[in-house]
Amino acid sequence: MKEFQLKYGCNPNQKPSRIYMKDGSDLPVQVLNGRPGYINFLDAFNGWQLVKELKKATGMPAATSFKHVSPAGAAIGLPMSDVEKHIYWVDDMDMEFTPLANAYARARGADRMSSFGDFIALSDVCDVSTALIIKRETSDGIIAPGYEPEALEILKAKKKGNYAVIQIDPDYVPAPIESKEVYGVTFEQGRNELNIDEHFFDHIVTENKELTDAAKIDLAIAMITLKYTQSNSVCYVKDGQAIGIGAGQQSRIHCTRLAGDKADKWWLRQAPQVMSLPFKPGIRRADRDNAIDLYTGEDYLDVVDDGNWQNFFTEQPKVFTAEEKRAWLDQNSGVSLGSDAFFPFGDNIERAHRSGVAYVAQPGGSIRDDHVIDTCNKYGMVMSFTGIRLFHH
Secondary structure, eight states: OOEEEOSOSSSTTSOSOEEEOTTSOOOSEEEEESOOOHHHHHHHHHHHHHHHHHHHHHSSOEEEEEETTEEEEEEEOOOOOHHHHHHTTOTTOOSOOOHHHHHHHHHHHTTHHHHTTEEEEESSOBOHHHHHHHHHSOEEEEEESOBOHHHHHHHHTGGGGTOEEEEEOTTOOOOSEEEEEETTEEEEEEOOOOOOOTTTTOOBOSSOOOOOHHHHHHHHHHHHHHHTSOSSEEEEEETTEEEEEEESOSSHHHHHHHHHHHHHHHHHTTSHHHHTOOBOTTOOHHHHHHHHHHHTSTTTHHHHSTTTGGGTBSSOOOOOOHHHHHHHHTTOOOEEEEESSOOOSTHHHHHHHTTTEEEEEEOOOOTTHHHHHHHHHHTTOEEEEOOOOOOOO
């Protein structure tokens, strides 16, 4: 297949639209089902690169959940705890969770509000276990290097047979120089290659230099995720999964707050007050997600007030007070934080501390590096300067 005709571009009025190889060679993908669109392919190709690099860096199967050309979640295939299975709505699935299934459940589940209607990328051949999880979720499509026959049939049945299924050649290597056009002008640059080896985080600039192996893996996940996140971007990671991604903010502190707020929501969902919410039988998964998001946020009255709670619960939940939430958030620890460019002020570290961050990786190079380092030292954090910026536009 040398080209693929698209229904339209980013928007319905942008026609004609297609993908093709400039050198006339075959595309490195096959469309096995459905008709992926312009944005679908952007998500697919960015997502594929992300999971391929996660697999290379960690040696484990990886998955990502993409929305609007930025990841909503990314994870490697570590086993899920019982709590994670519950908050990701897979605890009722009586099956073996393969490493790839674990990776997708965690990538999708960390920020379920943002992952709604996602495009999925998997590092490995999609197995039946992973396909069964995908079957239950609202999703636009998937890209993977292959599909088990039964898994492919499960996916083909989604969206009344219109679910987009893309297979990519895992051996495809793009040209070292990439280009794109903006306003009729061609931009050209070398690809942003990132090789995270055992020494990538060696330049530790804080007093505390105890960077654990698990933290190195989490920081690698943060760096690779940031590489494919619209800048400015900040990523919080814990136990092999991104738990808060802030994308496309003009101010870095706003990005740090946005990602931190998402990480806080992930942790709050594990609080006893949330785990025990008395949802009505048969309530849709998306409605549960929305109710939890409201319950743990400032608009909690939308789901606990008289006339509102009856839409979601069998009995009126108690208010999850600000003091109770803060006490629960203070129990989170061991979180890793990555930034695609340097932190210009220590306020980013102050905000990160409130979300349990213990490890930080960033390029360094700000004229206020000393202030940022001092703020890390105040909280006993470990911070590595990577020297590599990861802007993505």
